[in-house]
Amino acid sequence: MNNKLKLGIPKGSLETKTVDLFKRAGWSISYDNRSYFPDVNDDELSCTLVRAQEMSRYVEDGTLDMGLTGKDWIIENGSDVVEIQDLIYSKTSVKQARWVLVVREDSPLRTLEDLEGKRIATELRCFTERYFKERNINVHVEFSWGATEAKVVEGLVDAIVEVTETGSTLRANNLKIIHELMRTNTVLIANREAWNDPWKRQKIEQIRTLLNGSLQAMGKVGIKMNVSQQNLDRVIQLLPSLRAPTISNLYSADWLAIETILDANSVRDLIPLLQEVGAEGIIEYPLNKVI
Numbered sequence: 001m002n003n004k005l006k007l008g009i010p011k012g013s014l015e016t017k018t019v020d021l022f023k024r025a026g027w028s029i030s031y032d033n034r035s036y037f038p039d040v041n042d043d044e045l046s047c048t049l050v051r052a053q054e055m056s057r058y059v060e061d062g063t064l065d066m067g068l069t070g071k072d073w074i075i076e077n078g079s080d081v082v083e084i085q086d087l088i089y090s091k092t093s094v095k096q097a098r099w100v101l102v103v104r105e106d107s108p109l110r111t112l113e114d115l116e117g118k119r120i121a122t123e124l125r126c127f128t129e130r131y132f133k134e135r136n137i138n139v140h141v142e143f144s145w146g147a148t149e150a151k152v153v154e155g156l157v158d159a160i161v162e163v164t165e166t167g168s169t170l171r172a173n174n175l176k177i178i179h180e181l182m183r184t185n186t187v188l189i190a191n192r193e194a195w196n197d198p199w200k201r202q203k204i205e206q207i208r209t210l211l212n213g214s215l216q217a218m219g220k221v222g223i224k225m226n227v228s229q230q231n232l233d234r235v236i237q238l239l240p241s242l243r244a245p246t247i248s249n250l251y252s253a254d255w256l257a258i259e260t261i262l263d264a265n266s267v268r269d270l271i272p273l274l275q276e277v278g279a280e281g282i283i284e285y286p287l288n289k290v291i
């Protein structure tokens with residue numbers, strides 16, 4: 001029988017982006033709507049859908065060898081897992097999210113200390129209790145099952161501790177941030193025993209490299225151009241690159257080809273500048289992985 005690595009895919013807001021990332025990395029994960037055990041085109045993997053909130057507990061106890069979840073939930077659960085790789089993506093972006101203390105815009109509460117004796121609702125209850133305890137501020141923290149912003153709007157609680165990325169939910173509800181408690185992002189985690197098993201570690205490393213390479217390639221493009229020897233320095237000065245641009249000789253001795261990688265959104269400003277300093281035959285191409 002084949003060796004198998006048991007992989008947890010986060011069900012919920014991270015799900016689609018995670019499956020997309022695996023697709024780019026070379027693994028096709030497919031399932032019908034009601035199944036919690038997706039198929040994957042790799043005999044060495046078995047996949048299970050698990051809530052992001054619970055992932056680290058199943059990885060810690062070995063039910064799963066590896067999984068993806070948020071740093072916030074690893075901390076909340078106090079799970080002893082190996083954090084293999086930060087993979088900074090979420091449902092909406094490729095940036096970190098923030099857990100923040102939030103009150104109504106018209107609230108007189110301004111600082112952490114102002115929360116003394118007040119009520120706070122949050123999904124991250126243990127973390128929030130610990131955070132205030134460490135600062136000797138007494139608060140009543142109650143668990144929220146979701147729609148947390150509504151509770152502070154309606155006055156059910158004095159404040160909430162909630163995750164935010166763009167801030168649009170807070171703005172839509174006339175809420176303001178008075179303190180940032182933590183930054184969080186998606187992390188690839190592994191069970192300690194699995195990490196110490198040579199076959200499993202090799203498989204985890206393969207997945208880490210390809211997921212990270214695919215994530216790094218998002219929003220980046222390759223660009224290639226020809227330039228005469230006399231214009232070389234002026235072109236090079238315009239080009240950012242991972243290390244240094246690659247330069248190779250063309251058949252005609254005093255012309256060179258330059259190749260580099262850059263942010264896709266910088267290309268439209270860069271191309272006219274490159275032309276001005278003598279670059280010709282410019283081509284741009286998409287990237288699948290940057291490793």
Ligand SMILES: Nc1ncnc2c1ncn2[C@@H]1O[C@H](COP(=O)(O)OP(=O)(O)OP(=O)(O)O)[C@@H](O)[C@H]1O
Pocket residue numbers: 011012013014052053069070071072073090091092096097146163164165166184185
């Ligand atoms: N709007 C957001 N922007 C960036 N990251 C987010 C956002 N919402 C949630 N996350 C992150 O995604 C992970 C999963 O989110 P969360 O815990 O809210 O579960 P969920 O799958 O959205 O389920 P639920 O519907 O219960 O909220 C968490 O680690 C969280 O930090």
Ligand SMILES: O=P(O)(O)OC[C@H]1O[C@H](OP(=O)(O)OP(=O)(O)O)[C@H](O)[C@@H]1O
Pocket residue numbers: 013092146147149162163164165166167168169170
């Ligand atoms: O700052 P923003 O970019 O507006 O993001 C913040 C919102 O995103 C999350 O909700 P989500 O969209 O995951 O919905 P959910 O309540 O179903 O989890 C979070 O619970 C906030 O409500």
Ligand SMILES: [Mg+2]
Pocket residue numbers: 013
């Ligand atoms: Mg959510």
